[in-house]
Structure formats: C-alpha cells, structure tokens
Amino acid sequence: MSKLTRTLILILVVSFGLLYLINRLNAHEGYAGDNTLTVYNWGDYIDTDLIEKFEEETGIKVIYQTFDSNEAMMTKIEQGGTFYDVAVPSEYAISKMKEENLLIEIDHDKIPNLKHIDSRFLDLSFDKGNKYSIPYFWGTVGIAYNTKLLPNKEFKSWNDLWDEELENKILLVDGAREVIGMGLNSLHYSLNDTNEEHLQEAKDKLDTLTPNIKAIVGDEIKMLLAQEEAAVGLVWSGDAADIMWDNENIDYVVPEEGSNLWFDNMVIPKTSKNVDGAHQFINFMLDPENAAQNADYVGYSTPNNAALEILGEEVSGDERFYPPAELTDRLEVYDNLGKKMLAHYNELFLEFKMHKK
Template identity: 40%
Template sequence: MKKLVLAGLMTATLAGCGSQEEPRVLNLYNWSEYMPREVLDRFEEETGIQVIYTTYDSNEAMYARLKLLEGSGDYDLAVPSTYYVNKMRKEGLLEKIDHSKIEGFDNLDPELVNQAFDENNAYSVPYLWGTTGLAYDSEDLDGDKVTAWADLWNDEYQGRVMLTNDMREVFHIGLRVLGYSGNSTNPDEIEQAYEKLSELMPAVRTFNSDAPRMPYLEGETDIGMIWNGEAVMGKDDMPSLEYVYPEEGTIVWLDSFVIPKNAENADAAHQFISFVMQPEISALISEDIGYATPNLAARELLPDEVANDRSSYPTAEDLTNAEFQEDVGDDAMQVYTRYWERLKSGR
C-alpha cells in the first residue's frame, strides 16, 4: 500500500511539473541605446514577459543576421529603418502585423503611416523618426564654418572627422555634395560618390554607429555625422556639442517595429508594440533618448524644452532639401556594397 501511495505522489508531482507554463519571453533585436531600460522593466513588471535585448549597429548587420536565421524564430521583434522594411517585406522575412492586437495605432502621425515602403502598415509599426546631420564641438571649431556636408572636406579637419558606420548614410553625403539624390540608383553617380568620399578618408578618424556621440565626448573627433538623438544625449554631457542641418539636405529616416518570419512569441511582440504606443511610454522614450516620436498624443505630454528642441523636432525650414531614405533595389545595393567595401578597406 505504501508503494502505491508513493507511486501516486510521484505521478502527481511529475504531472504538476509538466503542467507548469514555460516563462514567457520576448526576443527584441534593436539598435544600441535605443530603448530605455525603464521601459523594458515596466513592460516586464506589467506583463510578466521577460525581454531578452540584443543589439546591432547598422541595418546591414541586422538584415544579415535575420537573413542568416531566416524562419528560425530566434527573434520576435526588430527595428529596421525605412527602406529595409520594404526590402525585408519583399524577401518574405516578415510576418504581417495583426492590427486587431495593436492598441493606439490611431495616435500615430498620419504623415508617417501608410508609406510607400509598407502600404497600410501591413508589416510595420512606426517607433521613432529622426535625422542624420552634422555635429561639431563649438569649443574647438568655428560654427560659422560648419553649415554643409561639403565642409567635412575642409583641410583643417584632417584626422578629426567621424562618420557613422552606415553605408547608405555615408554615400548619401557623397551623393548630395555632388548634387545627386541620396537615393541614387545610377552606378555612375554612386562611383562618383565613392571617388568623392575617397578624398575625405584621410580626414576620417573613426566610424561609429554604436554610440556616435562618444567620439565627440571623448575628444577623439571634433566634427562629422551624428544622429539627432545622439546629439541631444551628447549635449547633456558636453554643452559645446552642436547639431546642424546641412545645407545640401539632411537625411530623414523612420524606424519601425517588425515581426520576423516565424517568430516564436508573436503575441508578446504585439503586446510590446501596444505597450510602447501608450502616450506616456512614447513620451518617456522621446524625452530619454532624444528622438522624435510619431505618436501625436505622446507629443502633447512632452515638456516644452523637449518639444521645442529643434535637434529632436526639426522645423519645416530645417527639413529643406531633406530626403527620406528609400529602398534602391538589389542591383543598386550591390553597387553600393562593392564601393563601401573598397572605401572601408582603403582600396
């Protein structure tokens, strides 16, 4: 009889162990320093879903990783920039967004939804938008001389220039200085941009897309490219760091949430998107990391010093000649990639 009782207890115990739910997890693949820790902590507390946060420093790195792991389900949520949403959508790398599971979508700026790269936002939900412009240290450089991308070629900046480690962004400035569109698909124009950028390379001290403000803060560079949010964060520690909208036109981009194909935790991904789209959370993110929120309800909650900061929220004049980055297609991307590799290797 004791053996039967013991066997019964063991069976019940094993059955109880088997019925325990697996911990709920969200694997978020995002840019470095692009989501406040407070937001992740609050999401975990409110939902019980653990966030595993992995980072990348360029769209190319993100895309290569997801392409390599295509359909594996390793990531539940990623944050590509404008043109990569289109590229990944066309290649079947994304799941459709279930809008019935998303709350707060109506709060998004109408000018930033239903874009050509993803009509009706079938595969993406806007997260943040911003610009890539010029930065300089006003303690070391005369600000009157820093007004355009072309100024980077000034001889006095030899060895003091920083570029983002982003192929399309770097080629954008070469193309715009030559008078071409930053979205050019013309191989001859791309080659000319490569030649122009090759002339700049002796002045380039570093490429940085992990935290582009740091080379300025650490005194490694005095002038170069920067993302507007990085400029805002950098100015908190270095008041002399100034952000400039170049005369040739700044780069404008929109980063969006997407769900990779066969994501194991797609429901958690939808929950996280809805959580971030709460006006209070979107406002917290914009204030904390300096980028513009597409959430109109969140903008109303921002302090005046944030809402009126031109670095984060540019005026119409600031966006004169600005260009959104677009998908240039596989053929042009191969041309860009070939010349980018030559540029980086010094060949």
C-alpha cells in the same frame, strides 16, 4: 549486463540529457509560447524599466536581445534559429523583409494606441498602410561640431566639410549609405541615386575629403566627439543628442542640400510564436506615457504626438531634432536598392576607406 546493453543505455542517457539541454536553451532563446516574448532590438534602444513594467502588467516574460546592424538582424531572422516575436528594423530593411516574406501583417484593431502617431510618419513608401510595421523612432543624419574648438566655423552645407581648416578634424560613421549619401547630397544628387557616373563622381569627391578625416569609426564616435578627440562628426541625430548631453560645446545641423530621414519601426517576424503578445508589446510602447519615457531615455525623436505633449516644448520645439516641414520635405528615406546596387555602394565605400588609409 552485456557491454552492448551498457553502451545502448549510455547512448539513451546522453540523448535524453542533450534533449533536455536543447529544450532549456530553446526556452532561453525565445522558443517558449504565450507567456514569453522575444524582442530583438538595437543596443541601448529602450528604457529597460519599460520592459519590467510590461512584464508586471501582462505577466509575459520578455527575453530581450540586441543586434548592431539591419543586415545582422535580417540574417538571424532568415535563419529561423530563434523565434523572435518583435523586431525593430529600419525602413529599407522593412522593405526587403516584406519582399522576402519575413513579416506577419499587423492587426491595427489590436493597436489602439496607433492613433497617437503623427500622420507624417504613417503610410510611407517602404510600408504603405503600415500593414507590417509601426513607427518606433525617427531621425536624421547630419553634422555634429564643437563650437569651442571651431569658434568661427558655421556648418550649413555638406561642402563645408571640405574646408582646409578641418584637416584631421572629422570623424565619419562606418556606414556605406551614410557616407556615400553625403557625397551624393554634396553634389545635389539623390541618396538613392543608382546612376553609375553620379556614384563614381560622389566617390571621387569623397576621396578629396580624406585629408580632413581623422578616422572612420563605429559607436565610439559618440565618446570621441564628447571627449573632444575630434571637432566634427557625421552622425545620426540621436547620437548627436547623446553627445550634446555629455558636452555642451557640441551642436548639430542638417545640411541645406538635404540628408537622410530614417525610421525604425516595430515589426512581427514570421518566426513569432506569440503574435498576440507581440501586438500587446507594440501597443504598450505606443502608450503616450511609455513612449515619452522611452524617448527621454533613448534621446531619439518620437513619432508619438501625445508623448511629445508630455515631454513639452523644450523637446518638441528643438528644431535640430524635430525639424520643420520645410526641411523634412528635402530629406529622403533610404530605398531598398536591391542586392546588386547595395553591393556596389559597399564596394565604393570600401574603396574610399582604402583610399583614406
């Protein structure tokens, strides 16, 4: 056998080996067909027992992957390297994904459990008619505070955070929309304000808050507040519920000026290779018993009325997490501000963080 022939055979063997490996990896990454479903969700945002239950009921194998930001999720779907079948973006991300043709329309006839969703959470501005998304969880942004460390302090307004007694006692989540939004709300401006003067005014006011800020952090904010490393935090309502579970001294309030009313919805990305299985999964998650189990595990507010009946008055009657209409009417959903304005929000937030340092 000539040297050239041996070389060609070696190349063929290596090529077939690489092809086999790629096929194996593709199957693992969610490239399979009708018997596999790849779900892309936030971390620790589902009761994994429900995934096993879905697999048992349908015979569909679920590959579950997580992301830590809407931006990371959208980038991965835009790249198309993995054929995600179900994803769980937030409202402004859904609006952007619609614009960029990244979503498949949902067939409501295949989602009979949609009837259990509270009408307040349907037909919203980011997805009229829910053509592309189905509600998963919702919540608010507000103030978590330690009643033991601050026995004589009440929080009704965002402006209460500027109290000199709170020096080095406040943690903020590392989010531009949340922090700049807090500044805007404290001035009675909209969370979606694009007026340059208003935005600069909000940023300048936030700069005056820096003596009270201990740190700007990510997911560790839950642990730090629960362990009483700080007395106050700007947090999402579901995180507040987790903190309160770990520490009975923590309370939560949505300030009277208003705040963010956010939604995470289930969508079917254009990358889906199992559209029918995606509909089955969405409908499964809307089953009242499944939705109640999931809400009990995750701690966020469910939009599922039938699930709330299962959870009972102790849950549904807690106005900190299921606020009345007079409060929710003052809350705002984040609009998709466009790349240019969103970049400006991020720039202002970065300037604020640099000022903090």
